[in-house]
Structures are given as C-alpha cells and as structure tokens.
Amino acid sequence: MKTNQIDLSRRGLLAVAGAAAATLGAGCGGASASATTATAAAATTPLARLFSTEVGAGKNLMLLHGWTCDSHDWSWQLPVLESKYRVVAVDLRGHGRSEVMPSGAYMPSDYVADIESLISTRYAGQKFILMGHSMGGQVAARLAAQRPDVVSAVISVDGSLGFPEAFGSVLQQGVSALQTGDLAIVGPAQFDSLYDASTAAAFKRWHARRLQGMSPQAVRESVGPLFLGPGQVGVGVASETFCRSLTLPFYHLCRTPDQATAMRPWFSNPKSKVEFWANTGHWIQQDQPDALNAAVTTWIDAL
Template identity: 60%
Template sequence: MKEEKFSLSRRNLLAFASATVISATVKASPAHFAPKVSSTAKLFYTEKGEGKNIMVLHGWTCDSHDWSWQLPELESKYRTVAVDLRGHGRSQVMPSGHYAPADYVADIEALILTHYPGQKFILIGHSMGGQIAARLAAKRPDLVSAVVSIDGSMGFPDKQAALFQKAVDDLQNGDPYLTGPALFELFYDKNTPPAFKRWHARRLQGVPLHVIRESFGPLFLGAGQVGIGKASENFCRSLKIPVYHLCRDATQAGNMRTWFANPKSKTDYWTQTGHWIMQDRSEDVNKAVTAWIDEL
C-alpha cells in the first residue's frame, strides 16, 4: 500500500499542566487513526502485509513498538495491524475513569467493526494486551479467530493477589514513575538486556499518571477481574477459540494446559526470559507463534 503522511499531535501529558502541544508530521506505512465512536478512543495503528489478519496488542504502559522484533516477520507473512491502546503511544488519552478492561476491549472491537467489517483477526497480546485479546474473543467470537497470549495477564494463583494489591497501593499513594519500574524489576530475568529495562522505565515515565494508576488494578482485583484464581480459570475455560498461551511459570503452565477447550489450543512454559518474552527471546517466539498460526 502507498505510504502516506499524517499530521499527528503529541500527547499533552495531563500530569503537567504547563506542557505544550507540539505538532509533528509522522510517516508510516501506512498509518491510520480510527474515528471516535461513542466513548471509544481514537487509536493510532499501522497496517502492512497480506494474508491472514493479525493484530498485536501491547501491555500496560507500553506501546506498539514492543513488537518491533516481530513486525518484520509477521508483516512478511500476514496482514498485520499494530495498535497503540488508549492512553498509550500515539493514541487518544481519555479522561480519568475510562481505563477498565472493558474500555480497552470496546476500542479494539470498534476498530475492527469500523475498518475491517465482516473480518476476523488472530489477536497477539502481551501482558495486559493478552487479557484484552482474550476478553474480546469471549465477547465477540465473530471478530476473533484465535488468541496468542504472551505472558498474558491471566492464570495467576490467588496468592498473587497480595502482590498486585501492593502494586496498586504503591501506584496510588506513591510516585508511579518510580514504583512502576520497580514493579517491572520483579518480572525480569538475568538474561534481560539492561537496555530493555531502561527503555521500559523511561517509556512508562511518558505515560499520563491517571492511565498508569487506573489500568493495572482491574486486571487482577475487584469484581469482573479475570487475572487471578478461580475467576481466571472459569474465564479461560469459557473461551471456545484456539488459544496459545506462553508463560514463565511452570505451575501456571501446568494448570492452564487443561483450561482451554479448543483442541488447537496449547500452553508453553518458557525459561531464560523475562516478562517481555517476545523481546528477550524474539527469534524463538517468532518461530513458535508463526508455526502455531500456520497450523490453524
């Protein structure tokens, strides 16, 4: 498709009232903005390639650049859409109170219905993006043909609730620009390059405070959460589409292998990697994910 230029505006960080909105011209191949529909956000995304429809969804405080190690491979084989979720990257920052999982799901649902009517996507999500992908598959199986969850926010045991509650408390009561990177440190591996760690921390420091604080907790805590314990198990068991879940915890992998009903589903335990499996072991992830997709 022909490359086009679009005039974008950098996010006016809500935490800093004196920030100036700076206009910038960004060249993508091609880049799009999904029009706002009702309470859905205007999303930045790129599309490239031909073949099966693939959409990649990043995690909490990240953006679609997380998939830089996958996009060349995916775009060479499939029609690949890479999205910045609301409040992240170049997508629209919504007001406080609009960062529940259902809000994120509604955005992706609207994006597909508006720009790809009558089509289905294989959703590849990391961390929070993995849960958002699975939630959309549960809500709209007519839009989702399969889900790849890369250390997605599902399947954690009840004992993890205390850790996640502490993280929420620290984010609310402390400085998220410090407590967020400290939380990341719990999920790295000795093989995670220091440059990745610094990138993740600096990027989080560019996300508006209310987005950081409001997006994390509902994934694991409160009514409607599907990240922890029996609620997560019941949710995963309800999914009818094929799911490929890659995770770093052997016990979690053992449990979740029995949760997905579709015979094409699988769960793999990965070692020598941190939470960003697709970055720490990019070539291995690319081979594993594309092989699974090609067999669907």
C-alpha cells in the same frame, strides 16, 4: 504502511502463593502501506482515537501491547510477521500515540471496546487473530469471549491470566504503591521483578523512561482491574472459569511450569496449547525474539 520493591514476577508471586499455586492445578502476499487513525461512536463508553499501523497481506493478525507499553514493543516481530500476514499493530488508549482519556476510562471493558470498534468499523466483516502481551493478552481474551465473530484465535504472550488466588493480595500492594508513590520510582521498581538475568539493560532503561512520559491516570488505573474487584479474570477461579469458556484456538506462553500445568486443561479447542518458557523475562518477545517468532508463526500457519 497504515499508521493509524514488591516482587510482581510470576516466579515470585507463585512462591508467595505457595499452596494456592498448587491448588490451581494453578497465506503470503505483497505488502501495502498507508496511514490511519481509528475512532467511532460508542453506545455505552467513549472510544479513544487509536494509532495503528497496517502492513502485509495474508491472515489478519492484530498486535496488542501491555501496560505502560506501546506497539514498538513488537519491533522484533514486525519484519517477520508483516512478511507473512496482514499485521495491524495498535497503541492502546493512553499509551503510545493513541488518545489519552480522562481518569476513570481505563477499565478492561474500555480497552476491549476500542479494539472491538476498530475491527468492526475499519475491518467490518473480517476476523483477526489477536496476539497480546501482558495486559494486551487479557484484552484479547476478553474480546474473543465477547465477540467470537471478530476473533478467530488468541496468542497470549505472558498474558494477564491464570494467576493463583493469593496474587490478588500481593498485587493490591503494588496497586496501592502506584496510587501514592512517585511513578518514576515505583513503576521501574515493579518492573525489576519482571526481568530475567538475560534481559538487556537497554530494555530496562527504555521501559522505565517510557513510563515517565505517560499520563499518570493510564499508569495508575489500568492494571488493578485486571486482577482485582468484580469482573476480574486474571486470578484464581474467576480466571479459570473465564478461560474454560473460550472455545477458539488459544496459545498461552507463560514463565512458570506450575502455571503452564495448571492452565493446560482450561482450553478445550484441540488447537490450543499452553507453553512454559524458561530463561526469559516478562517481555518474551524482546528477550527471545527469534524463538518467539518461530513459535508464533508455526502455530498461526497450522490454524
């Protein structure tokens, strides 16, 4: 092994959005093991030292977790994926065992720069399929747009893309609460709207406790720029325009049928697809691990 009370649910937000939502459209081998930490000099942004694990052989697959999460979120996928592919599971900056950066260093471009450097330096000349959850899905998509020479395909597990315009104003309330409130209270309260009735209580407690151990700046500063301000690609026309610019195979899994219907025409590659997943919370990989594993491996094997 290489080791190196605002309703923010898609269902709730699309309900709040109302008409706005409607206008959107809305090869195998043996395993190997060793330990690594990746870092490199950057011309324009300080890079973080990233913790990652690498196991397996076959197609290159890199896993990117979401906001306030870490690579343990993929624990239900790793045994299956590592038996079929060469899997690199990363902790993003300020998350898990990766380096905590100072305030002001949690823009989407910062996260993208770290992953770009990891691939370009440690895996020079190679391309990866990127699978990202939530924020990690948007980071993966941004890197694919910026460096198609290092990304061969993207899997977005309820990724931070394709929200209606009205989501921006709703999210602003959540971001403001994060800036001023007690993160141990505000964070889990926002998570509550992202769960399904089937989500295990143990998952909810894990997510809440993990946030309490994170650096406050990583929690407070990461989510807003995904959807708010200049350069955001998470909501409205900006998100649609961005997604339509991607030409590589793109597999997006989401939790509302309206979003799936809206986003399907945005991806031009014939191997791309957008799927609606019912009866699951935001952490699809934890609520429906077997189904997700089967869907993802089938899609990857068909590339």
